[in-house]
Amino acid sequence: MPARVSPSSTTVLAVFAHPDDESLLCGGTLARLADSGVRVVLMCGSRGESGSISDRALVPDGDLAAVRSRELLDAAAVLGVSEVLIKDHPDGELRWDDVPEFHEEIVSAVRIYRPQAVITFGEDGLYWHKDHIGVHERTYTAVKSFGADAPPLYYVLMPKGIMTELVAAAHAKSNRAHSPSLWGIEPDAFGDGAVPPTFSVDVRKWMPRKLAALRCHRTQMAASNPIAWIEEDDARRWLGVEYFRRSPLPCAAVEPVLESFGEAVSSQ
Numbered sequence: 642m643p644a645r646v647s648p649s650s651t652t653v654l655a656v657f658a659h660p661d662d663e664s665l666l667c668g669g670t671l672a673r674l675a676d677s678g679v680r681v682v683l684m685c686g687s688r689g690e691s692g693s694i695s696d697r698a699l700v701p702d703g704d705l706a707a708v709r710s711r712e713l714l715d716a717a718a719v720l721g722v723s724e725v726l727i728k729d730h731p732d733g734e735l736r737w738d739d740v741p742e743f744h745e746e747i748v749s750a751v752r753i754y755r756p757q758a759v760i761t762f763g764e765d766g767l768y769w770h771k772d773h774i775g776v777h778e779r780t781y782t783a784v785k786s787f788g789a790d791a792p793p794l795y796y797v798l799m800p801k802g803i804m805t806e807l808v809a810a811a812h813a814k815s816n817r818a819h820s821p822s823l824w825g826i827e828p829d830a831f832g833d834g835a836v837p838p839t840f841s842v843d844v845r846k847w848m849p850r851k852l853a854a855l856r857c858h859r860t861q862m863a864a865s866n867p868i869a870w871i872e873e874d875d876a877r878r879w880l881g882v883e884y885f886r887r888s889p890l891p892c893a894a895v896e897p898v899l900e901s902f903g904e905a906v907s908s909q
């Protein structure tokens with residue numbers, strides 16, 4: 642279906658918790674939007690300074706926050722993101738710390754950029770990650786505060802099983818010393834609590850960019866992570882479709898930007 646919106650006058654704001662969330666969850670969609678002329682603004686609530694490091698040599702002075710911020714800017718450039726707003730809230734404490742400040746930053750971003758769509762995590766935080774759930778809560782509350790003038794809010798979701806299949810396929814193909822591991826997270830945890838999506842965006846053509854963006858996050862890309870070395874065809878198969886659901890919050894009557902790039906997913 643052709644896009645009915647005028648991309649050149651359209652802005653999409655994406656709000657996530659850590660560097661790499663944007664690329665994993667909806668890197669393809671962000672790149673596809675950007676390629677269509679949509680201004681993509683990305684807000685990241687933390688600098689990811691508390692995560693484990695794939696290779697200490699990448700952080701010679703120990704300033705992980707600075708290195709991860711640089712990696713995020715590199716990934717955003719690959720995806721065609723226009724503006725990156727990196728916030729300094731404490732990684733690991735996003736659900737509880739700086740609640741009014743973070744709320745106000747999202748409200749300000751909506752006021753300044755006037756997005757026609759806001760994207761964030763679903764209620765499940767992808768795998769019940771507390772920071773992700775915190776960002777979902779902050780974004781929901783911030784968008785809700787606009788009442789009937791709010792931009793439409795979208796949750797990006799990952800159906801359960803995708804990462805399990807990806808890891809199984811990687812395991813079958815791998816002759817590497819390490820067992821495939823996705824950031825140390827149980828593959829079945831991804832999407833475990835996801836509410837079914839209502840539409841999907843086909844990003845198979847954007848897979849080289851999505852993979853390149855994911856691989857910009859080098860301090861998070863251990864050799865055991867299949868995403869570091871998965872072949873493009875395999876990546877297309879499991880990561881080539883991104884899934885969304887629109888929040889039922891009241892919102893302004895605007896042309897649905899994201900849906901115009903997507904296809905309905907039937908609930909069965």
Ligand SMILES: [Zn+2]
Nearest residue numbers: 658659662773
């Ligand atoms: Zn994250």
